[in-house]
Amino acid sequence: MARTLITSAIPYINGIKHLGNLVGSQLPADLYARYCRARGHEVMFICATDEHGTPAELAAAKAGKPVADYCAEMWQVQRDLADGFRLSFDHFGRSSSPQNHALTQHFAGKLDAAGLIDERTSKQVYSNADGRFLPDRYIEGTCPNCGFADARGDQCDNCTKQLDPTDLIEPRSVISGSTDLEVRETKHLFLRQSLLKDRLDAWIDSQDGWPVLTTSIAKKWLHDGDGLQDRGITRDLDWGIPVRKGDAPWPGMEGKVFYVWFDAPIEYIAATHEWADAQGADADWQRWWRTDKGAENVNYVQFMGKDNVPFHTLSFPATLLGSGEPWKTVDYLKSLNYLNYDGGQFSTSRGRGVFMDQALSLLPADYWRWWLLSHAPESSDTEFTWETFQTDVNKDLADVLGNFVSRVTKFCRSKFGEEVPAGGTWGASETALIETLGTRLKAYQGFMDGIEIRKAAAELRAIWVAGNEYLQDAAPWATFKTDPERAAAQIRMALNLIRFYAVLSRPFIPDAATAMLDGMQADDDAWPDDVKTALEALQPGHVFTVPEVLFAKITDEQRLEWAERFAGQRA
Ligand SMILES: Nc1ncnc2c1ncn2[C@@H]1O[C@H](COP(=O)(O)OP(=O)(O)OP(=O)(O)O)[C@@H](O)[C@H]1O
Numbered sequence: 001m002a003r004t005l006i007t008s009a010i011p012y013i014n015g016i017k018h019l020g021n022l023v024g025s026q027l028p029a030d031l032y033a034r035y036c037r038a039r040g041h042e043v044m045f046i047c048a049t050d051e052h053g054t055p056a057e058l059a060a061a062k063a064g065k066p067v068a069d070y071c072a073e074m075w076q077v078q079r080d081l082a083d084g085f086r087l088s089f090d091h092f093g094r095s096s097s098p099q100n101h102a103l104t105q106h107f108a109g110k111l112d113a114a115g116l117i118d119e120r121t122s123k124q125v126y127s128n129a130d131g132r133f134l135p136d137r138y139i140e141g142t143c144p145n146c147g148f149a150d151a152r153g154d155q156c157d158n159c160t161k162q163l164d165p166t167d168l169i170e171p172r173s174v175i176s177g178s179t180d181l182e183v184r185e186t187k188h189l190f191l192r193q194s195l196l197k198d199r200l201d202a203w204i205d206s207q208d209g210w211p212v213l214t215t216s217i218a219k220k221w222l223h224d225g226d227g228l229q230d231r232g233i234t235r236d237l238d239w240g241i242p243v244r245k246g247d248a249p250w251p252g253m254e255g256k257v258f259y260v261w262f263d264a265p266i267e268y269i270a271a272t273h274e275w276a277d278a279q280g281a282d283a284d285w286q287r288w289w290r291t292d293k294g295a296e297n298v299n300y301v302q303f304m305g306k307d308n309v310p311f312h313t314l315s316f317p318a319t320l321l322g323s324g325e326p327w328k329t330v331d332y333l334k335s336l337n338y339l340n341y342d343g344g345q346f347s348t349s350r351g352r353g354v355f356m357d358q359a360l361s362l363l364p365a366d367y368w369r370w371w372l373l374s375h376a377p378e379s380s381d382t383e384f385t386w387e388t389f390q391t392d393v394n395k396d397l398a399d400v401l402g403n404f405v406s407r408v409t410k411f412c413r414s415k416f417g418e419e420v421p422a423g424g425t426w427g428a429s430e431t432a433l434i435e436t437l438g439t440r441l442k443a444y445q446g447f448m449d450g451i452e453i454r455k456a457a458a459e460l461r462a463i464w465v466a467g468n469e470y471l472q473d474a475a476p477w478a479t480f481k482t483d484p485e486r487a488a489a490q491i492r493m494a495l496n497l498i499r500f501y502a503v504l505s506r507p508f509i510p511d512a513a514t515a516m517l518d519g520m521q522a523d524d525d526a527w528p529d530d531v532k533t534a535l536e537a538l539q540p541g542h543v544f545t546v547p548e549v550l551f552a553k554i555t556d557e558q559r560l561e562w563a564e565r566f567a568g569q570r571a
């Protein structure tokens with residue numbers, strides 16, 4: 001059996017994610033996971049929250065909560081929203097888990113033993129009042145460039161100039177407001193990525209058919225300017241994974257934690273470990289991750305937005321390869337461009353766009369899933385507008401798919417009752433339909449196998465349309481008047497198409513697919529090998545019920561109201 005490991009970029013903990021985040025990582029990963037399961041693969045689908053670092057500390061402080069409590073609460077919020085969108089993770093972990101602590105410390109120890117870690121001294125701002133070093137974002141002051149009073153230590157939000165904390169006029173601590181700051185020396189660990197440059201370059205060259213977006217970003221970081229740079233992997237923070245060498249202390253690094261970028265991707269592995277621990281004794285996480293323990297035949301696919309590509313093509317592989325241990329590395333890295341919102345960017349910090357909780361309060365998950373996936377920003381950035389959302393959802397889901405299901409089941413109920421009618425035989429038009437669907441099914445599978453999401457959605461839509469056209473030509477409501485047997489054969493085909501559509505559409509619109517299968521009372525939801533056989537699954541006499549309306553149309557009033565409501569910032 002094929003074994004597929006799928007990871008989605010792990011969402012940062014400091015707030016509810018927007019539709020851009022969703023379509024940039026978790027949603028396409030879920031589509032692929034559902035498809036692979038439907039094709040009979042053994043799947044491990046992993047996601048988690050990314051919990052460490054300064055922004056989490058700041059968000060917790062703003063919420064007036066201890067950071068550990070804040071993260072636990074936000075994990076639950078994100079978990080519930082993931083359920084709401086039907087994201088079918090096998091495990092949704094937390095980067096703050098004990099498993100990730102242990103693994104991150106383990107990797108640091110191995111990298112150190114391999115000579116890939118350097119200790120370097122640098123200067124950083126220390127706050128006497130707070131008794132701690134302050135990361136750049138914890139320092140504010142007046143911008144030397146434009147005079148803006150609340151410029152941050154890393155950048156002025158007013159004139160966008162990149163700054164160093166020492167550039168600020170009258171710098172103060174964000175925590176206490178204290179101006180009693182001084183520059184002190186501090187020691188940090190660096191991962192010597194530059195030593196791994198050629199190995200990483202060769203590793204990337206050995207990959208087959210990766211998206212151009214993925215390889216071009218990786219190559220740029222490898223070769224532009226002075227080439228791949230070493231990277232700091234530790235911070236002077238309280239919240240994070242304490243710096244240790246495996247399970248031994250790291251002399252001189254007391255009180256420091258690993259930098260969030262270092263421990264976040266390791267959480268993919270740790271989350272699988274969390275999964276195994278939650279399953280009980282028989283579950284084995286190593287057969288997914290260690291090529292000496294069963295992972296050599298695993299196909300590992302990652303999903304992420306473009307800004308995460310450098311970490312996943314360079315830094316995380318540097319950790320895995322540099323450890324000298326046989327860890328599984330990614331086989332296919334699916335990167336996505338950005339989804340923009342109505343003429344600008346989605347932004348968590350500015351509350352711009354539609355967020356996951358808000359979306360679900362407007363419409364069920366399938367509407368969003370279909371629109372987002374069928375417009376996935378694959379070859380370029382794309383834009384969400386309420387007009388296209390309304391038009392496409394109404395056309396594809398309500399007019400084509402929903403209408404088909406409703407017409408066929410209601411017509412059958414009124415003329416033949418709620419069972420698949422007997423009588424009549426299929427003729428030339430059915431043969432032609434089966435042939436068309438056979439060709440389209442192959443294309444659909446090809447695009448899904450290749451994770452070409454928009455093309456797969458277009459093919460699925462074409463499969464729905466083919467059924468509609470068949471029904472339109474067959475016109476059983478007219479045939480019935482002169483040749484009821486022929487109409488019975490046509491309706492038998494159409495009812496079987498509903499089951500067939502449900503199976504094929506499930507990765508995109510799982511709730512509607514379940515409603516269709518339930519309506520058809522179909523036990524057989526196996527992926528079709530052969531179209532003709534699949535369209536004979538529901539035999540004469542098989543009982544069904546007419547499903548509720550699958551998709552209501554979005555009205556102009558709704559569209560206008562929503563566009564207006566989401567025009568500003570989130571309160
Ligand atoms: N507008 C967008 N369109 C598509 N993907 C996005 C977009 N913004 C972020 N992503 C992706 O979403 C995933 C989760 O991102 P994360 O939680 O780290 O938020 P982020 O990148 O800080 O986004 P933001 O700055 O909007 O909060 C990442 O893979 C990231 O690349």
Ligand SMILES: [Zn+2]
Binds near residue numbers: 145147160
């Ligand atoms: Zn400025």
